[in-house]
Each structure stands twice: as structure tokens, then as C-alpha cells.
Amino acid sequence: METAVYVHVPYCATKCHYCDFLSFPLSQSSLAPGEYLACLEKELSLRGRELAAGGYQVTTVYIGGGTPTVLAAAELDRLLCSCSRHLPLVSPEWTVEANPGTLDPEKAAVLSRHGVTRVSLGVQDLDRNRLALLGRNCTADDARRAFVLCRENFAVVAVDLLAGLPLQRPCDFTVTLTAVLEWRPQHLSLYSLKTEEGTPLAAAVASGEVLLPGEDETAEMLTAARELLTVAGYVHYEIANFAQPGHACRHNLVYWQNKPYLGVGLGAHSYWRGKRLVNAQSLPVYAGLLDRGLLPAAEELTVTEREAMENTMILGLRLLEGVDLDGFTARHGCDARLVFSAELARLKDFGLISYDFKRVKLTAKGINLANEVFAEFISVAGNLDKTQ
């Protein structure tokens, strides 16, 4: 059986102002990278035995963060060795996330030597001022150099861009996108900036120090981007993802198809044997569990059948091809059109989804309003928390 493995590296060079992922600057870590890599080795070994025993083949690996490439070349070498040694890899799509400015020829060579096939480059924007407002010290030149380096070393280079940044006008976003398209990356992700509670960005927005573009402007950016990318030959295969034909990210498809995967590393998530697992989010706890030879899971949630069905819809609708109705029936033993009859009818009335005998999918309008669609499938547990 095929499966996917995610490996988390919580380190970054500096924390970006909008980021609320589980990551911290290398300099502020309570655990040296060497010790963390030893932990990963133990966890990979435990999981590797389990995979081998179950006859699994790992066909995609995704090393994300943080910024994995802040690790030194030798450390990267050690990390990739651990993966190769313990995981039953079968010609995997192997992605590593990187930030411009953290990658050099030596590191790129290490990744390439171990069989990394794909680098996902967090470019976000090319404008120095806007990047500075996000706490990212990077220039267009840094980004282009990093891209060229990746292009020389890896089969696929993916680029992440953000829309809806402070001071960004729709034309600014088009300028950035056009420049990036000249590099011809095989894969592009376009997300819109979200102000997460508790981040410096949220505070700056609340105080009026940073002004974000309005809903209409951001919608304009994304709509224009879609046209531009379609003309340039990219396939819009997921609400926020575009790829040249044949270059969709196989690892992410596992998530969106609501299939099982294993997450390894601090705070990593897994969907494994019908359960959602979350690893410990504190380094000492994480390391302590592994020291005792235990899996470092801190939370374990059994996914009910109802939840699994909702997840199949919520995740599957992210894909532009939508949810395969026969596939749904085969997997869950009942027809999505019966389980979600009211939801589907309502969403269709609003013009957010369309469906035929084979598939349910988002309409063009539905893509920008995907959260409205997803929320429809969520069954909110009985009692509202009234104090909120």
C-alpha cells in the first residue's frame, strides 16, 4: 500500500510577522539541531519499522517547516540519511521547503544527492518594502538566485506567493506574478495573507500601523492571477495551486483526497489508522517521549464516520476536479448526495458548487468563497460556547 510521510523541521532564520506555525528562530531553540535530528532519527526508525511490517511503500515525502534549509549542509545530510535509512521509499516525490537566502550550492547538492526531486520556494513577493513589512529580509535578486540554483539541481521547483499584502495594489501583484512566471516554475501556490491572532501582524493591523487591501482588491488580484496563469499554460488544480501539466504535488494530493499519511517531528499531524494524531508541541516533551522509546503523539482523536465524510467533502472540494461521487460511495458506504442533500442544494442555489452524476465541484464563484462552502459541511457540535 502506498502512503505519504511529512517531516517537520521547526527552525527558521527569523520569524515572519504573519506566521503562527509551530516554528522558531534557530537561535532561540532550547534544543540544538543535532539533538532534534537525533529525535527525528528515533521517530523515523519507530515509524519505519511499522511501515515495513505493514507492507507500506512511501511514495511521497515532504520536509516542511519552519525552513528546513536553515540547517547546515551536514545536518541536512544527516536528516535525509535518516529518511532514506528508515522509510521504505519507492521512487518518491521528495519535496523540501526552502526560503531564498537559506539555500547555497553546497546544501542544494546534498539534497540532490539524496534524491530530493522538488523544492518548494517560499518567495511570497518580490518587493523589498512589502517583504520588510512582513518581517522578511529578502530581495528580488535573492529570490531569483535561489530559483536558478534550484532549477539546476531539481526536477521540479515550486514557488509560493502571497496576495493581499500590506500596501499591495492589484497591479503590484500582477507585476510580481509576471516576473515569477518568467522563471517558468513548474508549480505555483497563491495564498492570500491571513492575519492570525496573536501575531505581530495582527497587532500592527489592529493599531492601524499596517493597512491591508480590502476584500475586493484581493479578490481582484486572485482573479487576475488565475487568468494570467491559465494563459501561461498552468492547470488550476486546487483552489490555491497551479501546475504545469503532470506537475501537481502528489504529496498534497494525499491530504486533499483525505488519505492516510504519517507526520514526523515536533507538532506534526498524522492521519493514520482512522485517527488524527498530533505530536507534542513542546521540544522537551517531544524529546522526552522519544527518549523512552515512545511515539511522541500528544493528542489522538478518533475520526467518526460522519467527520470522515465531512472531511472528504471539505478537502476534496479544494481540488478543482472536485469530489468523485462513486469514490465517495465506495469509501464511506453511502451516497454523498443523500448525506449532504440539504447542504448541496443550498450551495448550488447560491451558485457556489455544481454537480452532475459523477462529481461535485466548486464553481468559479465558489473558488473565492471556498470557506463558505466548506463551513456548510461542518456539523457544529450541539452547544455553542456562549462566553465567546
Add this chain to the structure above:
Amino acid sequence: MQDRIRNFCIIAHIDHGKSTLADRLLEYTGALSPREMTDQVLDQLELERERGITIKLQAVRLSYSAGDGREYILNLIDTPGHVDFTYEVSRSLAACEGALLVVDAVQGIEAQTLANLYLALENNLEIIPVINKIDLKSADVEKVKQELEDVVGLPGDEALLVSAKEGIGVRDVLEAVVKRIPPPAGNHANSLQALIFDSHYDSYRGVIAYVRVMNGEIRPRMKIRMMSAEKVFEVAEVGYFRPLMTRSEVLAAGEVGYVVAGVKNVRDCRVGDTVTDAARPAAQPLPGYRKAVPMVYCGLYPVDSNEYEQLREALEKLNLNDAALTFEPETSAALGFGFRCGFLGLLHMEIIQERLEREYGLSLITTAPSVVYRVNLTDGEERRIDNPALLPKAGEIASVEEPYVASRIIVPSQYVGAVMELCQEKRGTFVNMEYLAADRALLTYEMPLSEIIFDFFDLLKSRTRGYASLDYELLGYRSARLVKVDILLNGETVDALSFISHVDRAYQRGRELTGKLREIIPRQLFEVPVQAAIGNKVIARETIKALRKNVLDKCYGGDITRKRKLLEKQKAGKKRMKQVGSVEIPQEAFMAVLGID
């Protein structure tokens, strides 16, 4: 015995230190040890403490060894300090022979001080002026003394100088209570007459009536009659508040205490009613009983229609302690099933609403408050309208009358112009202006109550930097050119958003309200026109543009759990909105009309 009793209350403008002084008196007489003192013990409700106001009355019996070597019983009856609760103030004043008039040494006399003072004088109370907060640097004792003489006609030199906070002058206050306030009259051999000046509901023992015995005496096992409610009960227990309830054998003429008589319904034990002996009834009830009449009405609706029964139960429970609250079931096309509730005033309304949400965990939609209009129909019928949506069609109306109040505003002279302008804007009619001192004026205006319950008080405060104080009393009804303005969302009238306005202001208010609604109501999946209309004529229009996008966020590392939580939150937020037709409206939209002028 009777000559060693003194019954008194403290009257003051809000924040002039009434509660602090009461605490000091309790502390000084040892009613509570310092350890038992929570700050301001007489303000018991959590809300009262937060807002620093007294809503429910309390009565406490103090023992005091006076300078003359004798032991006195002092009954301190607390009074609410807000205009909404004037009736309750008047009842507690009727239970006393004297009052401490507390005036802030910095602020001087305020509108509420005057209003309460007039009430006290009506009740023939002995007034002891107390100038409080003399410890403050900016205290101006001489100026306040002068004000007392000029405005109130009390000899300024008789005022006691006190700092309740610092405990200065507390003994002087107690001595003055003993020396200046007369002992209660009345005869314990006469037929029983006891004034109910407050009550509270105890879930085990029923209604606890707070009484002042005027004549006769009251004992356990006695059959008593509530003279206006015409109900008979058997007394289970009598006693005093020290401040905790303490059982006693008898309450005799002149005394203040409580009566427990198995009364299950607070309506049978109304504030202001007279208790008498069923076997030997008094010929006459004590004067002055009247039912508290609600001045302001609004609709209260549960956001979640499943909470309707809970809302009813909560209102019933609050009603047990608050007879002035009225409620009747009401149906709104927009909001479903709810209640039309009557309140003494806006503060009363806010307090009830907050208690329902806080103590009973309800999520409520409150519609904009309305006064009671008198509508004379062309067919001669007269109707009482407390819900704007129910105002009949223009063609059926001969005339509409609205309640007017006389408002008294005390303000530093430099703001007189600003206040006059504001009163003018609010359709006020100038009656009088007098100077209380060289730099402070008392303005009297006659105004429609509806203008006052909107945002008058807030505007008054902001235009006078918080220096103005306001008091008002009902004058009666006057005819006015009033129209109903309806609000349409997506072409459908939302009954709960209708309001009644003077015809000259209707256009402007319609425009402002539609503008405000456009901002408050979140964008929907389709375009929503917001219109204001008088009858069939649209007077204002705004458009809420359709929602175009929400965030395309990264589903990080396959973290569907986190994504689900966000979606749940999004959905829960919607659940707190009210679905009217196909439009989702947040709670605050129904109060939006309050913020326009």
C-alpha cells in the same frame, strides 16, 4: 423603645460616595468586622458593583452607643441612585424620618441630588447635609456650602464635613442622625400598618418583604392582609437585617425589618403596598401606593429560537425580584418568538438585558427601545402602541401623542450654549434657566421622552465633557407629527427595525440608519439592498455588495483539525446572527437606530 429608633436613608448623586459612607457607618457601628467588609457591602448584585450604582434597595439595622450614653437602633435604608428608579427611591424615603444628603465636595450639587432632595422634602424628612470627599485636593467646601444655601435653602454651616473614604467625620454623622432626626411616630397599640418598601425572592422561603412598621406590631403566626393586593397570608418569621437576616419575636411601630409569610408570587407583595392585621385591619392603607409603570419598551428575542422557553423562565425569575419589569409574548416576522418587555428606563433595560445574558447564559437580540405612543384612530378608537412595527397605517390615524418629560440639567455655565443647542435638536422646549452659582446653571426643558431614550444622555455627556447631570420626570402626553419608518432588506420589511420618528427628522434618520446597517451587516453571498421607507415611499437606499472572497489559506501539513476549528468558529459566528429571509443580520444591527441622530 421607640424614641431610641432612628430611620434614615442616604441620598446622593451617582458617584458622590453614598455607598462608601454606608460602608463606613456599618464598620463604625460594628455591624460587620473589617474582615467581613467587602467593599460597599450594600451593593450586592455583581452588576451593581461593576457599574458602581445601587439598584436593589437594602436595609440594615445598626446599634450605636451615642454620646449621650444611650444605645440607639439606627435603620439605614439604601436608595437607588438613578432616575429610572425614582419610584423605589420614593418608597424608601417614605420609610424614613430623615435623610443624609450627600454632596461631593468637588462636584457640588447635581441634578440627581436635587431630584432626590425634592422627593425627601415631599416626604417631610429631616435633611442632614453631608459634604463628602473633603480630603480631595480640589475640594471646595465653602462653595458647596454656598450652593446648599442658595439652591436647597439649607444652612450651609450645618453641613457635616466628611471623607467617607478616609473615615473622617463618621462619628459626627452618627451623632447627627441621633440628634437631628426625630424618632418614629406611630403607636404599637393601633391596628397594624406596615409599608412594604422592597422585597426579594428566596427560592426556599418565597418573597421576603422589607417593611417599615408605622403602627401596631407584627409577629409570627399572625394572619396579615396585603391591602392593595387583597391577599391574606400567615407570618412565618419576622426579623432585622444586621445586615444578615436575623430572626426576632416582633416588629413594632417604628421598626424596620423583614417579613416572611409564604408569599409565592412577588405580585402579591408589591412595593408600596400596606400590610395590615387580617383580624383587626387598619381603616386606611398608608398613602402613596402606585404601580411602577414602565416607560420604555423593547423586544427581547433569543438568537437561537430553541432558547425561547429558557428566556421565558429567566424573565419570570427576574420578575420575582423586580416587579417593575413587565413582559408579554410577542411575535416578529423577522425575529420569531420573543417578548415585549417594559422597563422603568434605559438603564433598567440594559441591566435586565445584561443579567439575562450573564446570569442565564442567553444570547439575545434586543430591538431598539420605544416609548408608549397614544394613537387616536379615525374611527375614534384609542390605541396604546409600544412597538413601532404595530403603528397603524397613516390613513387610519387621526393623531399620535407621545410622552413628554420635564428635564432638569445642571451644567457649568460655559456649556450652557451647547446644551441648549442639543435640547433644541432633540425637539426640546425651553422652560427656564437659573444660575445655581456664578459658574453653574440649571436648565429646564420639556422634551419628548423618545428623544431622551435614544442617545440624549451620551450626547449631553460628550458635549459637556461629562460635566452635565440630568434628571427628568414624566409630564404627560402631547400630540406630535410622527411617522413610522420601515427598513427593507433585500426588498422585505424587517419589522424589528421599524422606528417612529418626527416627520421632520424621518428622512435624515432613514439615511443614517441605512448607512449604518450597510456597515454593520456583513457582505452576503448576494447583493442586498437596504432601504428606508415611509409607507410605500422609499426615502433612502444603500447596497451591501456581494461577498467576493474569503481567505484562501494554506491547509498546513494536512492539518485538517485546525482547519475544521476555524470553519466551526466561522459557522458559530453565523449562528449568532439572525437569519431574516435570506439575509444574516448580526445582533447589534437591531440596536443601530440608537446611535443615529
